[in-house]
Amino acid sequence: MQSHDICIVCGGALKATIAQWHRSCPDCGYESAQLAMAINTQEPHARVDEDERAVGLMRLRQGNFAIILSMLAKQSRKFPAGLLEVGCAHGWFLEMAQEKFKVLGVEPDERICKSAQAKGLPVRLGFFPEALSQDERFDVIVFNDVIEHIPDIGQALASCAGLLNAGGLLCLNLPNSRGFFYRLAKILACLGLPGSFERMWQVGLPSPHLHYFNESNLRSIAARAGFAEVEVKSLPSISSDGLLERIRYVGNSSPLKVWLIYVGILVAAPIIRMLPSDITVSIYRKPPQT
Numbered sequence: 001m002q003s004h005d006i007c008i009v010c011g012g013a014l015k016a017t018i019a020q021w022h023r024s025c026p027d028c029g030y031e032s033a034q035l036a037m038a039i040n041t042q043e044p045h046a047r048v049d050e051d052e053r054a055v056g057l058m059r060l061r062q063g064n065f066a067i068i069l070s071m072l073a074k075q076s077r078k079f080p081a082g083l084l085e086v087g088c089a090h091g092w093f094l095e096m097a098q099e100k101f102k103v104l105g106v107e108p109d110e111r112i113c114k115s116a117q118a119k120g121l122p123v124r125l126g127f128f129p130e131a132l133s134q135d136e137r138f139d140v141i142v143f144n145d146v147i148e149h150i151p152d153i154g155q156a157l158a159s160c161a162g163l164l165n166a167g168g169l170l171c172l173n174l175p176n177s178r179g180f181f182y183r184l185a186k187i188l189a190c191l192g193l194p195g196s197f198e199r200m201w202q203v204g205l206p207s208p209h210l211h212y213f214n215e216s217n218l219r220s221i222a223a224r225a226g227f228a229e230v231e232v233k234s235l236p237s238i239s240s241d242g243l244l245e246r247i248r249y250v251g252n253s254s255p256l257k258v259w260l261i262y263v264g265i266l267v268a269a270p271i272i273r274m275l276p277s278d279i280t281v282s283i284y285r286k287p288p289q290t
Contacts, residue, residue, distance in 0.1 A: 081168075
């Protein structure tokens with residue numbers, strides 16, 4: 001069991017910061033949240049318009065998934081044992097990946113899992129790693145906007161090391177605590193406007209964020225599980241396609257506020273794209289057998 005007072009990266013003491021539920025490590029920059037998970041619980045799901053959420057995220061994620069698959073393809077080895085995506089949601093990544101890989105997905109949300117299965121995708125209902133048998137092996141394990149939701153990341157990475165073949169790849173696509181929007185949200189929270197900061201952590205939603213990493217402390221915790229970094233890349237964090245739906249899918253903002261945010265982002269988009277991205281993908285390799 002992880003302590004909410006001890007940094008999972010460097011072992012330092014976490015300090016209370018902006019919100020009662022939020023902690024930060026002054027030594028390595030890791031951030032954590034003490035928020036409750038409520039997957040498959042009705043009330044938190046009622047706050048999310050899942051159809052609008054899908055529209056809002058699809059184009060951005062599909063573009064980023066294409067970049068990730070290109071990065072994986074650059075690794076010069078074959079992948080006969082296939083690819084596992086943890087928390088595969090609607091199966092967008094699996095649909096693209098199955099052109100090059102034998103794929104399998106794991107998804108804990110019953111409704112979303114059924115949606116992916118209805119497309120004919122090989123998706124198992126359940127949590128990682130319990131949904132897998134101990135003798136299953138993979139050449140690639142991918143977490144797309146998922147690892148930051150898992151309570152015990154150390155155990156999850158250890159499970160990945162056990163499930164991957166020697167020389168296999170671990171891909172972590174996740175928010176970046178050094179991103180422009182995240183740092184802006186923290187500033188606004190300090191000024192008494194916590195809405196954007198709570199949205200970044202997905203407070204009150206079925207699966208809130210429990211961790212925020214930067215490239216350095218993520219590298220450290222992956223190394224502890226035996227993984228060596230292969231490549232790191234920033235991914236686009238905004239797209240005009242689906243942006244409006246992405247802003248309003250939670251349904252807790254007035255229409256006027258939603259449109260003001262939407263127009264403001266569109267106007268500022270050329271400048272925003274020059275600033276640090278809020279999404280990073282890191283690829284790590286399990287050492288080959290010696």
